Amino acid sequence: MKRRIWLFILTLITLIFSVGCFFDKEQTIAPRKKQDGLVVYQIFVRSFYDSDGDGIGDLNGVTKKLDYIKSLGVNAIWLNPIYPSPSYHGYDVTDYKDINKEFGTMQDFENLINKAHENGIKVILDFVPNHTSSKHPWFEKALKGDRKYKNYYIWSNKDTNLKELSGIGQKAWHTKDGQNYYYATFWSEMPDLNYDNKKVRKEIKEIAKFWLDKGIDGFRIDAALHVYEGKRYKDTVAWWQEFANYVRSIKNDVYIVGEVWDSEGKIAPFFTAFDSCFNFNLAEKIIEAVNTGFSTKLSPRIKNCYDTYKAEYKDYVDAPFLTNHDIDRVMSRLDSVEKNKAAAVIYLSLPGNPFIYYGEEIGMKGYKPDEEIREPFKWYRVSGEGQTKWEMIKHNVGEYSPSVEEQDKDENSLLNFYRDFIKFRLNDEVMKHGDIVPFDINPLVASFIREYNGEKRLIIVNIREENITIDKDLLSKNGFEKIIKGKAEDVVENGIQKYQIKPYEYIILSNK
Ligand SMILES: [Ca+2]
Numbered sequence: 344m345k346r347r348i349w350l351f352i353l354t355l356i357t358l359i360f361s362v363g364c365f366f367d368k369e370q371t372i373a374p375r376k377k378q379d380g381l382v383v384y385q386i387f388v389r390s391f392y393d394s395d396g397d398g399i400g401d402l403n404g405v406t407k408k409l410d411y412i413k414s415l416g417v418n419a420i421w422l423n424p425i426y427p428s429p430s431y432h433g434y435d436v437t438d439y440k441d442i443n444k445e446f447g448t449m450q451d452f453e454n455l456i457n458k459a460h461e462n463g464i465k466v467i468l469d470f471v472p473n474h475t476s477s478k479h480p481w482f483e484k485a486l487k488g489d490r491k492y493k494n495y496y497i498w499s500n501k502d503t504n505l506k507e508l509s510g511i512g513q514k515a516w517h518t519k520d521g522q523n524y525y526y527a528t529f530w531s532e533m534p535d536l537n538y539d540n541k542k543v544r545k546e547i548k549e550i551a552k553f554w555l556d557k558g559i560d561g562f563r564i565d566a567a568l569h570v571y572e573g574k575r576y577k578d579t580v581a582w583w584q585e586f587a588n589y590v591r592s593i594k595n596d597v598y599i600v601g602e603v604w605d606s607e608g609k610i611a612p613f614f615t616a617f618d619s620c621f622n623f624n625l626a627e628k629i630i631e632a633v634n635t636g637f638s639t640k641l642s643p644r645i646k647n648c649y650d651t652y653k654a655e656y657k658d659y660v661d662a663p664f665l666t667n668h669d670i671d672r673v674m675s676r677l678d679s680v681e682k683n684k685a686a687a688v689i690y691l692s693l694p695g696n697p698f699i700y701y702g703e704e705i706g707m708k709g710y711k712p713d714e715e716i717r718e719p720f721k722w723y724r725v726s727g728e729g730q731t732k733w734e735m736i737k738h739n740v741g742e743y744s745p746s747v748e749e750q751d752k753d754e755n756s757l758l759n760f761y762r763d764f765i766k767f768r769l770n771d772e773v774m775k776h777g778d779i780v781p782f783d784i785n786p787l788v789a790s791f792i793r794e795y796n797g798e799k800r801l802i803i804v805n806i807r808e809e810n811i812t813i814d815k816d817l818l819s820k821n822g823f824e825k826i827i828k829g830k831a832e833d834v835v836e837n838g839i840q841k842y843q844i845k846p847y848e849y850i851i852l853s854n855k
Pocket residue numbers: 393394395396397398399400401445
């Protein structure tokens with residue numbers, strides 16, 4: 344009899360445990376569609392196009408310029424934060440369910456969504472969930488001692504080391520009254536939210552639902568790594584799984600791209616929640632390769648990175664890019680249109696969803712501080728309708744003054760180069776969806792293969808200041824006889840047939 348009871352208890356425990364595991368798995372990786380095939384244009388709204396003459400870029404300005412965005416060939420836009428905020432950049436939000444008055448109204452936003460969709464362009468919103476503004480009503484109530492809202496934030500206790508540094512190595516604990524200290528990862532005026540509080544998690548989900556109901560197509564998740572700080576990395580990933588499962592239950596093809604600025608190994612588990620993560624490390628490698636003229640094992644390194652991702656989630660979608668609003672502009676770092684074209688071909692030929700930072704396509708320059716890498720977009724060489732003026736232009740004026748106006752007319756311009764290459768990518772299934780196969784010819788070129796259903800593309804980019812030659816034999820042995828894009832000259836050296844590629848030019852070959 345006793346044995347039977349034990350057996351019963353054991354069965355019960357096993358049952359509870361396996362049901363638990365089942366739910367756990369459900370929670371971890373909900374089935375989802377692979378969301379590749381996008382090329383995304385990142386817009387810092389304040390700097391883009393001013394529709395009403397106050398000098399500040401706005402939502403109607405974006406709507407007005409959808410024709411331009413479409414002319415680039417991209418099929419999605421990511422808007423930097425558009426919520427009410429006391430700062431110019433908007434990453435300190437005071438109301439998550441409204442539009443910054445400087446950018447327009449909710450109606451303007453709805454109109455933008457509709458017009459973008461009519462043009463086949465998806466809209467991705469910047470989502471800033473790690474912290475609010477210190478001017479957010481939640482934090483103001485918390486400071487006044489409201490218990491509910493106090494628990495929305497993170498406060499010190501008697502054991503807290505007030506000299507502790509935050510996840511980005513800055514002073515973490517701040518105070519307004521000299522007694523109560525709150526945690527802020529990035530800045531004293533951006534207090535971190537307390538994700539141990541269920542009510543906070545619920546608020547954040549409701550905010551996401553609010554925007555999904557408006558018709559947006561995706562989220563770019565700001566500071567995704569910092570939700571729970573360092574030691575609680577696993578909790579952070581688990582929270583994003585919870586969030587992702589929730590938003591996918593509302594819109595199953597919502598696209599989520601996370602800002603996880605860390606090593607490949609640290610990024611990889613985030614693919615169990617996000618569709619994509621920005622590939623910050625790869626961006627540096629590409630720029631470095633073009634800058635130094637050495638691609639040292641670039642394609643095997645990319646493959647290694649993808650293997651790390653794949654081990655965590657099979658259908659990961661990379662998000663390659665060159666720079667964004669937090670990094671010095673690529674034209675300032677490469678300092679030549681030809682080099683910029685080479686870097687563009689490399690990242691626009693990689694798997695995943697490439698992200699283009701507004702102004703990159705016309706070669707705008709800019710070094711930190713941040714304001715100077717977010718300068719008004721240059722529609723005109725001098726000025727004209729819609730030009731934003733919220734700050735003085737410093738890097739793209741006078742002698743170096745790139746503009747849409749001029750580059751539109753020049754078929755060899757960087758702008759038309761981007762347009763042409765993006766169209767090529769999105770019209771080619773292999774370039775859109777193919778896997779990467781390392782194919783490292785030599786360190787003087789960046790080269791790799793994309794493969795999709797047996798069809799292959801070999802991309803070879805000359806990253807040198809001089810002509811380089813490639814043995815035709817080596818390529819045809821691997822099935823590549825036909826150049827489908829880019830140009831090379833046929834030359835014979837010592838009796839050997841070769842392709843000669845000019846400085847910073849490229850060729851793409853097909854195996855069919
Ligand atoms: Ca305006």
